[in-house]
Amino acid sequence: MGSESGLYRWAFRVGRTMMDCLSERSPGREDAVRNQLRSFILSLRSELTPERFRRALVDQIVSVMTDCREQVSLPEVIKSERPWTVDEFYRYSTAILSGLYEAVFAAGSSGGSSKE
Numbered sequence: 001m002g003s004e005s006g007l008y009r010w011a012f013r014v015g016r017t018m019m020d021c022l023s024e025r026s027p028g029r030e031d032a033v034r035n036q037l038r039s040f041i042l043s044l045r046s047e048l049t050p051e052r053f054r055r056a057l058v059d060q061i062v063s064v065m066t067d068c069r070e071q072v073s074l075p076e077v078i079k080s081e082r083p084w085t086v087d088e089f090y091r092y093s094t095a096i097l098s099g100l101y102e103a104v105f106a107a108g109s110s111g112g113s114s115k116e
Contacts, residue, residue: 004095007075011096014061014072015103021068037104045097050084053093 015037022033040060047053058074065072077092084092 004091007077007092007095008099010075011099012103013099015100017068017070017072018061018064019104021064021070025067034104037100041097041100041104044093044100047093050089050093053089054078054084057096 019033019037022036023030026032044053044056044060047056057078061072061074
């Protein structure tokens with residue numbers, strides 16, 4: 001799943017799963033959950049190197065998902081130790097950030113069909 005559309009779909013699912021998990025932990029506090037995920041997305045966006053971007057992404061997923069019933073897997077392109085080129089970093093990070101953003105903030109989104 002190295003393609004941008006595959007990463008977008010994965011990030012969208014992860015964003016929805018994280019939102020659902022955090023909402024279950026804090027019922028009735030949807031705004032607080034959105035703010036937490038908004039902070040995560042903004043923090044992730046500020047990472048300037050591929051290694052730090054991947055590390056911040058994985059750290060946040062692990063910290064949220066450890067107490068969730070639902071599980072998510074990491075795509076090989078994120079898990080692998082192969083460094084991303086600058087071009088890959090911009091393409092992959094844009095797809096991931098877009099998927100996360102749509103999952104959290106797009107009203108009525110069902111999977112990001114407008115992206116593909």
